[in-house]
Amino acid sequence: MKLGRLNHIGVATPSIEESVRYYRDVMGATSFHKPFDLEAQGVKVCFVDTPGLDGTKGTQIELIEPLGPDSPIAKFLEKNPAGAQHHVCYEVEDIEDARKWFEELGKRILGPTRIGAHGTPIFFLHPKDMMGQLTEIMETPKENAHWSN
Numbered sequence: 244m245k246l247g248r249l250n251h252i253g254v255a256t257p258s259i260e261e262s263v264r265y266y267r268d269v270m271g272a273t274s275f276h277k278p279f280d281l282e283a284q285g286v287k288v289c290f291v292d293t294p295g296l297d298g299t300k301g302t303q304i305e306l307i308e309p310l311g312p313d314s315p316i317a318k319f320l321e322k323n324p325a326g327a328q329h330h331v332c333y334e335v336e337d338i339e340d341a342r343k344w345f346e347e348l349g350k351r352i353l354g355p356t357r358i359g360a361h362g363t364p365i366f367f368l369h370p371k372d373m374m375g376q377l378t379e380i381m382e383t384p385k386e387n388a389h390w391s392n
């Protein structure tokens with residue numbers, strides 16, 4: 244498997260509205276995507292662009308707020324009530340190859356491969372197997388993606 248671009252850093256927050264104010268007023272961010280609910284993942288999502296200032300493609304902050312008490316980030320926010328960095332997400336060319344790679348390394352994969360917030364397949368790896376970081380692996384968007392939900 245070949246590691247690709249850092250696609251986003253997931254930041255858990257009790258309030259997307261408050262976090263948007265922080266990224267705008269403190270961090271100087273100027274590009275915010277419209278927040279949306281991703282019921283299947285139990286979170287409300289808002290992307291903040293962190294573009295390359297030399298015109299290159301940058302990465303994103305993915306603000307995630309729990310949709311309810313069963314959200315996968317609810318327990319994390321109980322431990323970090325003000326919010327905190329939650330996961331890192333890297334792109335790969337082929338999600339199935341990547342899944343096999345991590346399985347062969349004996350890493351714990353958290354649940355099935357599913358469709359993430361960018362509309363491409365994703366899966367998660369347990370933070371205890373990944374140097375303390377909850378790691379999301381995401382297939383790079385392709386024009387002729389064969390995957391369907």
Ligand SMILES: CC[C@@H](C(=O)O)C(=O)SCCNC(=O)CCNC(=O)[C@H](O)C(C)(C)COP(=O)(O)OP(=O)(O)OC[C@H]1O[C@@H](n2cnc3c(N)ncnc32)[C@H](O)[C@@H]1OP(=O)(O)O
Nearest residue numbers: 253284288315318319329353359360361367370375376377
């Ligand atoms: C927006 C959609 C999508 C996208 O397209 O980008 C997303 O990003 S969705 C993001 C939310 N979804 C997920 O996180 C799914 C995967 N997560 C899980 O399966 C679980 O949350 C978990 C990682 C297995 C944690 O399980 P949980 O039961 O909630 O917590 P525990 O407290 O039992 O955790 C066990 C252990 O791991 C430590 N931990 C938990 N979360 C993290 C974290 N984010 N980063 C680092 N470490 C984490 C936790 O502290 C426990 O450690 P000990 O206390 O030492 O036992």
Ligand SMILES: [Co+2]
Nearest residue numbers: 253305332379
């Ligand atoms: Co994510």
